[in-house]
Amino acid sequence: MNHTHPALIPGSLNTLFLRNRIIKAGTFENMTPGGKPSQRLELFHSQFADGGVAMTTIGYCAVATEGALNANMMVMEEAIRDKLEALISSLHAKGCKVSGQMGHCGAFSKNRNLTVRPKGPSKGLNILGFTEGMWLADAMSIGDIDDMVGKYRSAALFMKSVGFDALEIHFGHGYGLCQFLSPLTNRRTDEYGGSLENRLRLPLRVLAAVRDAVGQDYPILGKISMSEGRRGGLDYDDAVVIAKALDENGIDGIVTSGGTSTMNPMLMFRGKSILPALLEHEKSRAMRLLYRLVGKKMFPSMPFYELYFIEQAKRIRKAVNCKLIYIGGASSGRSLETLFSAGFDFVQLGRALLADPDLPKQLHSDPHAASRCTHCNRCVGTIESPLGIHCTEYGLTLADSESQSHRAGE
Numbered sequence: 129m130n131h132t133h134p135a136l137i138p139g140s141l142n143t144l145f146l147r148n149r150i151i152k153a154g155t156f157e158n159m160t161p162g163g164k165p166s167q168r169l170e171l172f173h174s175q176f177a178d179g180g181v182a183m184t185t186i187g188y189c190a191v192a193t194e195g196a197l198n199a200n201m202m203v204m205e206e207a208i209r210d211k212l213e214a215l216i217s218s219l220h221a222k223g224c225k226v227s228g229q230m231g232h233c234g235a236f237s238k239n240r241n242l243t244v245r246p247k248g249p250s251k252g253l254n255i256l257g258f259t260e261g262m263w264l265a266d267a268m269s270i271g272d273i274d275d276m277v278g279k280y281r282s283a284a285l286f287m288k289s290v291g292f293d294a295l296e297i298h299f300g301h302g303y304g305l306c307q308f309l310s311p312l313t314n315r316r317t318d319e320y321g322g323s324l325e326n327r328l329r330l331p332l333r334v335l336a337a338v339r340d341a342v343g344q345d346y347p348i349l350g351k352i353s354m355s356e357g358r359r360g361g362l363d364y365d366d367a368v369v370i371a372k373a374l375d376e377n378g379i380d381g382i383v384t385s386g387g388t389s390t391m392n393p394m395l396m397f398r399g400k401s402i403l404p405a406l407l408e409h410e411k412s413r414a415m416r417l418l419y420r421l422v423g424k425k426m427f428p429s430m431p432f433y434e435l436y437f438i439e440q441a442k443r444i445r446k447a448v449n450c451k452l453i454y455i456g457g458a459s460s461g462r463s464l465e466t467l468f469s470a471g472f473d474f475v476q477l478g479r480a481l482l483a484d485p486d487l488p489k490q491l492h493s494d495p496h497a498a499s500r501c502t503h504c505n506r507c508v509g510t511i512e513s514p515l516g517i518h519c520t521e522y523g524l525t526l527a528d529s530e531s532q533s534h535r536a537g538e
């Protein structure tokens with residue numbers, strides 16, 4: 129008997145029809161030199177569109193200049209309208225929907241274009257800015273908070289108008305909104321700090337502003353860190369409260385990630401330590417020295433097993449009515465079957481698709497197809513590579529990119 133793999137059954141997010149349940153996760157591409165989308169960015173996402181994903185996520189779309197972690201991140205402004213429209217329509221032509229991850233780095237930034245200190249919930253060190261001589265971060269005033277909400281709203285309006293089919297607000301991984309949620313980084317004593325209810329105030333204001341901008345029938349996703357993996361930080365119990373609050377305030381889907389980029393990235397990735405890859409690609413000598421001093425402690429190898437967040441994500445499944453999008457170590461037909469029988473609506477894949485962009489297509493003929501990703505995590509270091517991110521074993525090469533540029537007359 130012919131049996132359609134559950135990951136290949138069409139689904140919907142709000143009014144958006146998706147041809148199956150597989151979404152390419154946001155993985156910052158570093159293919160936007162000077163903040164402008166390149167041909168390589170199109171080539172990168174075309175792999176997943178051709179490979180059969182229902183939707184691909186363009187990583188880290190900064191909602192404001194001060195929200196861009198570095199100077200090579202796109203800021204959602206008119207200057208890049210034409211290029212973004214062209215990119216999105218080329219992916220639409222392949223039957224693939226496109227989501228944009230809305231990011232704001234808050235207190236940590238290595239963006240040399242900044243003329244003022246980065247700002248987060250509270251004063252402190254700018255963990256990522258040392259090598260740029262940007263040591264400190266300031267606390268946002270109430271005016272800054274209002275301004276940030278306004279920037280999310282404007283960015284959402286812009287992103288919908290250039291053709292994005294869905295928006296994914298980043299509430300996790302230690303970025304700006306996560307800094308407000310976390311008791312480790314939010315030490316405010318006003319209505320935006322203290323209790324979890326107060327720490328949720330800005331994230332919920334942002335969700336309301338984005339909803340106001342895009343309308344009721346447009347899909348909004350939110351990516352959360354279910355745990356920061358640090359004593360005193362956000363934990364799995366908090367995640368249930370956060371997910372419920374987002375659900376009650378009209379989010380369409382929650383992506384259940386974990387860890388933070390600055391405090392505990394290995395909780396997010398699992399597998400081999402990312403340290404060797406970071407050392408290989410980091411250009412700054414000061415940063416390499418820092419990695420050598422603290423890297424082993426900061427980036428310990430963590431055992432990889434498929435679906436490493438499933439038990440924690442199941443708690444969120446029980447707590448919310450909105451769509452739930454599983455992320456974390458899903459890389460084979462078998463693990464996708466497990467997810468869908470556990471009640472998840474969609475899955476996001478990161479590394480599995482970097483190695484094998486056509487995994488969705490493979491599932492049509494082989495329900496047990498599996499990605500060749502070995503979780504070596506060398507792709508993580510390639511964030512700093514001039515080629516942009518790629519699987520170092522099986523991914524896009526420079527030659528792929530050159531022939532694409534040649535065809536496009538770049």
Ligand SMILES: Cc1cc2nc3c(=O)[nH]c(=O)nc-3n(C[C@H](O)[C@H](O)[C@H](O)COP(=O)(O)O)c2cc1C
Pocket residue numbers: 153154155156157187188229298301351385396397455456457458476477478479480507508509511517
């Ligand atoms: C090279 C690379 C870049 C990433 N960049 C982002 C990013 O920009 N935004 C984000 O939310 N997550 C980012 N992630 C995390 C992934 O979205 C995902 O949460 C993580 O890789 C676990 O999923 P996986 O096991 O399917 O890879 C990145 C991951 C990798 C490997």
